[in-house]
Amino acid sequence: MKISKYLILPAFAFALLACQKEGVLTNDTQTDIFDEDVWSDSIKTVQVLTSAYSGLGPESYMTRINTSNTLSEYSDESDERWSTTVPSTFTNTFQNGTYTASSIPAPFNTLWGDTYKAIRIINLFITRVDESPLSAKGKKRMKAEARFLRAWFYHILTKTYGGVPIIDRVLAVNEDLNLPRNTYEECVNFVTKDLDAAAADLPISYVGQDYGRATKGACLALKARVLLFAASPLFNGGQLAANKDAIYGYKEYSPNRWVLARDAAKAVIDMGVYSLMLGTNNDNSTAEGFYKVFLTRNNPEMIFMRLSGSNRSYESSHLPKSRGGSLHTSPNGNYVNTFPMANGKPIADPTSGYDPQNPYVGRDPRFYRSVIYNGATWKTTSGTFGPVYTYLNAPTDGLTIPFTSVGTQSGYFNRKMMSEDVTGSTGGAEHLFPFLRYAEVLLNYAEALNENGQTAEAYAPMAEIRKRAGLNPFNLPTGLTQDQMRTYIRDERRIELAFEEHRFYDIRRWKILPDTYCKPLRMMVITPKSGTITPLGTNYTYEERDFVKPPCPYNDNMYLLPIPQSQINISSNLKQNPGW
Structure with missing residues (x-):
């Protein structure tokens, strides 16, 4: 495997020089990571590693959690409030497919550069931490943390672009910067090697001020995810390039890659450290554990997460206007339809008990923790609790056709990961x-x-998920075929992991864009029957329709994003992704 022993890519040569004048540590210091005194001061040395952690975030915005826009709006989970009424929005440009490698919309326009910037800091830390006065034990652990972080950022690159240049140490200014891309396989091997090495030197858990740092479990869980991607159709012999190139994925399919992914996930399970968060007194009937997992600082389910102090930024961005929110996200009706009934049966099953004219009764308990629907209760700004109305032309929050950017454009608002208080x-x-x-x-x-x-063995982990969800019965039907089980698994991922930045990449690695993202989004048109408006579902009629806006166009090149053309222009050895 060819690994470039440098720090940054050609486009970042100027950034290297700029960083010699820029403070990149904490907000209260202007100390530069290239200053020699950094490495003679233990506090400043630690701040370098902390600055690498600060680059973590959902892939939508590398340096922070952006609560107004998430990758859900670039997938089939939801639509962004402004994309229908403001043609120039990033989401609208992406959805219409009107971008090129020279005009990549945010957040993807900075993903390449921001990720390599983080890798640059990590490589510098690994190279120079031994010069610091930190204890030998501290240096060993922090080097392992840095290797985990480097693996994290390289996984972001590989799942987005395929193989990328591997750079594992600091660049000398006079080095050759015209670096080629490594193969996808080389990148996977590099990442898993980093994770194996880091796992050996990291603790299982932390207490006190170190809580939230990378652990052994985080290394093993990330490795399981990396190998799952490597085994998936897009990369496991299924690349869409006319002439298969090892840069974009493995040239041939190998079933053993699923074995590696299986064993990596089992290694996390076998640690015996993690479990699903359950409700009070282990009561799962209302999906309380599913709700609290995103709001409880110390819980057995979180392996690696971004922590935050008390705030309401997520609620402010996503709640409806009547609740003081900016209603940025309208969940797709097809996502809502994925939630089964509380008896575990899909709503399309004629024996499920689903009533299309009273669709929000008797659903999966996670539905009530994930979606604000017509009549759902949420706290008002005056401190009382009351129903949110999303019916057609309802005051403040209702659906409007055509959409006016004031209420919902799908009949729904997101509530997942938000505090109901x-x-x-x-x-x-x-x-x-x-x-x-x-x-x-x-x-x-x-x-x-x-x-x-x-x-047959897939039933057990699925049962754990569905039992915690509050489904009763929670077991899947016996005798499922592989295809049937695949559908259940993908639906569970869509429900359980919604709005956590998974769906955007899942529908790509599964190669199902034409059947998901490139289909029209769905809305629920709810009309009150004659009489007083109440939350009671039977007081309305329900009709599902497609969004007025057209679906996105589909092209094979959409599975891998383009490398910014500005990078290609200055690096003749950097090969662009197919179709861009």
Whole structure:
């Protein structure tokens, strides 16, 4: 495997020089990471590693959790409030497919550069931390943390672009910067090697001020995710390039890659450290554990996450206007339809008990923790609790056709990961954004088992997820075929991991864009019957329709994003992705 022993890519040569004048540590210091005194001061040395952590965030915005826009709006989970009425929005440009490698919309226009910037800091830390006065034990642990972080950022690059240039140490200014891309396989091997090495030197958990740092479990969970991607159709012999190139994925399919993904997920399970968060007194009937996992600082399910102090930024951005929010996200009706009934049966099953004219009764308990629908209760800004009305032309929050950017454009608002005691303008709660959580590990395990032909063994991890969800009965039907189990697993991922930045990449690695993202989004048109407006579902008629806006166009090149053309222009060895 060819690994470039440098720090940054050609476009960042100027950034290297700029960083020699720029403070990149904490907000209260202007110390530069290239100053020699950094490495003679233990506090400043630690700040370098902390600055690498600060680059973590949902892939939509690398340096922070952007609560107004998430990758859900670039997938089939939801639509962004402004994309219908303001043609120039980033989401509208992406959805219409009107971008090129020279005009990539945010947040993807900075993903390449921001990720390599983080890798640059990490490589510098690994190279120079031994010069610091930190203890030998501290240096060893922090080097392992840095290797985990480097693996994290390289996984972001590989799942977005395929193979990328591997750079594992500091660049000398006079070095050759014209670096080629490594193969996808080389990148996967590099990442898993970093994770194996880091796992050996990291603790299982932390207490006190170190809580939230990378752990052994985080290394193993990320490795399981990396190998799941490597085994998936897009990369496991299914690349769409006319002439298969090892840069974009493995040239040939190998079933053993599912074995590796299976074993990696099982290694996390076998640690015996993590479990799904349950409700009070282990009561799952209302999906209380599913709700609290995003709001409880210390819980057994979170493996690696972004912590925050008390705030209401998420509620402020996503709650409806009547609750002081900015209503940025309208969940897709097809996502809502994925939630089964409380008896575990899909709503399309004629024996499920689903009533299309009273569609919000008797659903999966997670539905009530994930979606604000017509008549759902939420706290008002005056402190009382009352129903939110999303019916056609309802005051403040209702659906409008055509959409006017004031209420919902789908008949729904998101409520997942938000505190039910907080409004967009009052109160606050500690929020946890999950980077890695145990529910994902179980779903990764179930998928790898099923794709490896072990469908019978996939029942157990699926049962854990569905039992915590409050489904009764929670067991799947017996005798499922591999294809049937695959559908259940993918639906569970869509429900359980919604709005956690998974769906955007899932529908790509599964190669199902034409059947998901490139289909029209759905809305629920709810019309009151004659009489007084009440939350009672039977007081309305319901009709599902497509969004007025057209679906996005589909092209094979959409599976991998383009490398910014500015990078290609200055690096003749940097090959662009197919179709861009």
